[in-house]
Amino acid sequence: MAEGEPDALAAAYDRHIRAVYGLAMRVLQDQGDAEDVVQEVFSQAWTQAKQYDATRGSVVSWLLTITRSRAIDRLRSRRARPDSAPASGEVAVVELPDSALGAENEVLTAESAARLRSALSALPLLERVAIELAYFEGLTQTQVAERLEQPIGTVKTRIRTGLLTLREALNS
Amino acid sequence: MSDTQHGQFDALAALYAMGALGEDERDAFETHLEVCVECVNEVKSLLPVTHGLTHGALPLEAPAALRARVLGEVTGVTPSPREAPAAALLDTRFGALEGSETFAHVVEPPRRGAGLLFWLTATLLVAAAGGGGWYVSELDRQTQGLRANMDAAMQLAKRAELELESVRSAAAEREAVLAIVTGSDVGQLELTGQPLAPRASARALWNAAADMVVLATGLPPLPAGDVYQLWFVLPDAPVSATLVKPGPRGDATVMLKVPDAVTLPTVMALTIEPAGGVDAPTGDVYLLGQPAE
Numbered sequence: 375m376a377e378g379e380p381d382a383l384a385a386a387y388d389r390h391i392r393a394v395y396g397l398a399m400r401v402l403q404d405q406g407d408a409e410d411v412v413q414e415v416f417s418q419a420w421t422q423a424k425q426y427d428a429t430r431g432s433v434v435s436w437l438l439t440i441t442r443s444r445a446i447d448r449l450r451s452r453r454a455r456p457d458s459a460p461a462s463g464e465v466a467v468v469e470l471p472d473s474a475l476g477a478e479n480e481v482l483t484a485e486s487a488a489r490l491r492s493a494l495s496a497l498p499l500l501e502r503v504a505i506e507l508a509y510f511e512g513l514t515q516t517q518v519a520e521r522l523e524q525p526i527g528t529v530k531t532r533i534r535t536g537l538l539t540l541r542e543a544l545n546s
Numbered sequence: 547m548s549d550t551q552h553g554q555f556d557a558l559a560a561l562y563a564m565g566a567l568g569e570d571e572r573d574a575f576e577t578h579l580e581v582c583v584e585c586v587n588e589v590k591s592l593l594p595v596t597h598g599l600t601h602g603a604l605p606l607e608a609p610a611a612l613r614a615r616v617l618g619e620v621t622g623v624t625p626s627p628r629e630a631p632a633a634a635l636l637d638t639r640f641g642a643l644e645g646s647e648t649f650a651h652v653v654e655p656p657r658r659g660a661g662l663l664f665w666l667t668a669t670l671l672v673a674a675a676g677g678g679g680w681y682v683s684e685l686d687r688q689t690q691g692l693r694a695n696m697d698a699a700m701q702l703a704k705r706a707e708l709e710l711e712s713v714r715s716a717a718a719e720r721e722a723v724l725a726i727v728t729g730s731d732v733g734q735l736e737l738t739g740q741p742l743a744p745r746a747s748a749r750a751l752w753n754a755a756a757d758m759v760v761l762a763t764g765l766p767p768l769p770a771g772d773v774y775q776l777w778f779v780l781p782d783a784p785v786s787a788t789l790v791k792p793g794p795r796g797d798a799t800v801m802l803k804v805p806d807a808v809t810l811p812t813v814m815a816l817t818i819e820p821a822g823g824v825d826a827p828t829g830d831v832y833l834l835g836q837p838a839e
């Protein structure tokens with residue numbers, strides 16, 4: 375998306391709305407909420423378009439990162455449970471201390487995204503489900519353990535093992 | 547890395563990268579990150595994976611009115627109409643049932659709390675042929691001309707409609723069914739109704755980890771004292787897969803682990819047997835599925 379031009383925004387919308395909306399629905403499972411998030415995402419993209427650094431990753435990755443963060447924020451405030459993570463502010467998308475990591479970022483090609491998807495679906499069931507609950511529903515390991523009625527140690531191991539397998543697939 | 551505390555944090559990088567740590571654990575881990583190169587490198591190496599996962603959700607067609615709302619509100623400019631969506635639809639990802647053939651469908655809005663069953667249904671609906679005015683009730687007439695997976699979509703849509711409120715299977719099981727059905731490495735076998743059950747049909751779906759889901763519909767009511775039993779029909783002898791007890795409408799969703807001895811795809815059959823099941827099939831065959839080749 376370039377320089378906040380309305381046409382560019384429309385083009386980005388037409389190109390990426392389905393991925394954005396699909397992710398928002400995946401997280402929120404509610405059309406009204408998902409639409410609100412889409413609104414927020416493109417609004418944020420519009421205002422930040424000038425800051426967006428195309429070398430840092432594809433537009434769609436950027437939009438999806440915003441989408442997940444916004445959607446999980448909304449999901450958590452909807453849950454409004456005392457044991458949930460904070461209901462507002464930046465969540466889930468890991469923000470590492472700059473001093474430690476610098477501004478490095480990945481560029482995910484369509485090919486590696488596809489590889490990742492297929493690796494995800496090939497994971498043992500519990501690993502995959504645990505990862506999806508944590509990632510798409512913003513649950514903590516404790517909450518995942520409750521949902522799956524598994525010991526927390528098991529969930530911890532499943533998530534980690536699954537993620538390491540995905541990393542291997544991505545790097546292969 | 548000479549931090550003596552590293553050991554206790556060793557396993558947390560993955561959970562941190564996923565955003566799955568609770569607040570206290572996260573704070574503690576971030577403090578540790580400031581002094582531990584090893585953990586920093588581990589997290590760094592995992593971030594492309596977690597970022598990549600955002601691409602793992604199924605793309606969905608958004609309501610048409612949303613475009614004007616978003617573009618109008620964001621830019622203050624009335625947007626020009628969208629180009630024909632055909633090209634955009636082509637890149638619909640649908641890996642579960644038919645790898646390369648993709649169709650999109652505007653998925654009906656879920657009721658709040660519809661949860662995973664909705665997703666199961668929605669995912670399959672996306673696989674079905676699209677267009678407005680698409681109703682489950684019409685599908686009975688259209689099924690023949692449409693691709694095979696319309697069946698499963700239809701059955702699930704119908705079941706979701708009818709049983710959304712009554713489905714009480716554990717969240718974990720629904721998650722598991724979802725995970726299998728929506729996977730991109732899914733194998734499948736159609737089972738068709740035999741003369742005793744012409745309206746019955748089923749679909750077996752399995753993943754690489756040998757988890758199988760069988761979705762059956764249209765099964766006749768069981769006589770008292772009987773049960774349906776599903777079989778893998780191997781060359782030497784049938785191997786029991788699971789017992790199947792359909793709900794009042796003749797639908798059943800069962801999950802099972804495929805035994806090691808079974809190489810899929812293989813012939814599968816559903817027979818009627820005495821309650822509790824039997825070691826080898828004795829009753830009539832209600833459903834039969836044979837691999838394409």
Ligand SMILES: [Zn+2]
Nearest residue numbers: 552555582585
């Ligand atoms: Zn460490």
